[in-house]
Amino acid sequence: MLVHPVIGDAYATALDGAVAGESLDADLPSVALYDPDLLGRFSAVSDGRGAQGRDHPVAVVLTLCAAAVLAGMRSFTAIAGWVAEVPAELLVALHGRPAERGSRSLFPSKSTLWRVLTGADAAAVDAAIGAWLHAQAVARDRADPGNVTGQGADETTLVAIAVDGKTVRGAINTDGAQVHLLAAATHGEQLVLGQVEVGVKSNEIPQFAPLLSGLAAAGVDLSQAVFTADALHTQRGHAEYLHSIGARFVLTAKQNQPRLFAALDALAWADTPIAHREVQHGHGRVTTRTIQVLPAPADLPFPHVNQVWLIERYVHDHTGTLVSCVAALGVTSLTAQRADPPRIAALVREHWGIESLHWLRDTVYREDNSTARTGSGPRVMAALRNLAIGAIHLLGRRDITETTRWATRVMDRPFKILQLTS
Secondary structure (H helix, E strand, O other), rough: OOOOOOOHHHHHHHHHHHOOOOOOOOOOOEEOOOOHHHHHHHHHOOOOOOOOOOOHHHHHHHHHHHHHHHHOOHHHHHHHHHHHOOHHEEEHHOOHHHHHOOOOOOOOHHHHHHHHHHHHOHHHHHHHHHHHHHHHHHHHHOOOOOOOOOOOOOOOOEEEEEEEEEEEEEEOOOOOEEEEEEEEOOOOOOOOOEEEEEEOOOOOHHHHHHHHHHHHHHOOOOOHHHEEEEEHOHHHHHHHHHOOOOOOEEEOOOOHHHHHHHHHOOHHHHHHOOOEEEEEEOEEEEEEEEEEEEEOOOOOOOOOOOHHHHHHHHEEEEEOOEEEEEEEEEEEEEOOOOOHHHHHHHHHHHOOHHHHHHHHHHHOOOOOOOOOOOOHHHHHHHHHHHHHHHHHOOOOOOOHHHHHHHHHHHHHHHHOOOOOOO
């Protein structure tokens, strides 16, 4: 029977020691099931294989692949080699049935893994992973009200979610084009709660609403969320849609919306005092960020805006010489009573944390070097990488490389992180 360890302070402390080289597996606590597990979530994924040769349920295969990716496996071949070494008792637990004496019937072959990863319903895999990560965050937040990843009560505790796209450069879809994915990830912990594929003859804009609809299906309360996105998604239709579902937004304005950009640029910023200033020292540079905020003009050519803002960033070297200066204009539906200038500035800055998620997928998991080019393979592999990063972040860890190395050294550690074994 599978049991589920608490992911809390005790586990985080144990993991700290384990990363340093100590063996603390016996210290991992466990409690009764509080949420459907990952295996159960994957059971909703349809099987793309033929009617015969289904000895290994798709949920079991995906779970094994998820554990392998968490252990640092980057390719189909590496995943197959790692799965072949999984202890039989773990496979028995996952399958829920004993193996025949002397048989390796519980061990999926490389071809079975490949057929599942390339044939499974990728949208369902993304939905299962997003729902699982969201459920873990909500359970954690309920146990620790200081966290607000999973739920919020007002704009000061809303779940901040970044929407951004990424091209998997090494992968090619059935149309011969690079695979481009649009994802929604929480600020801070960068839990990918949803992901959709952008068609080769389309762009990210039409996929914005379907992406958010998928979040709602995964259990995310969109009325308790504030969404950030780059200027491509500063669209009137997006603002109308977010308003209709009770969600809030913080968006940057650029020349792709010329009337909005011109209206914001024409405001009396020179007469508007700086509302918040932040100075950061590091890497031989001094970075200064300032924000100015005004009430939204009544005739602003963009709907449902309550405040407008100007953020400027100045970078000086150690001699005081100005290296760069960047300005950004934007809008938000958050009210002044609920979101002050420091909060708006933080939301704008934290949005770009999703770029660090992309960086992790490229550096730790070598995603851009992946040559997965069959069926749903590229998207499913990206989803499993999102799961691995999110599961580690839920532990309170940010050193993904070191934690992955720790998980690799003992076979059952990835299963423990995914709450599949005690």
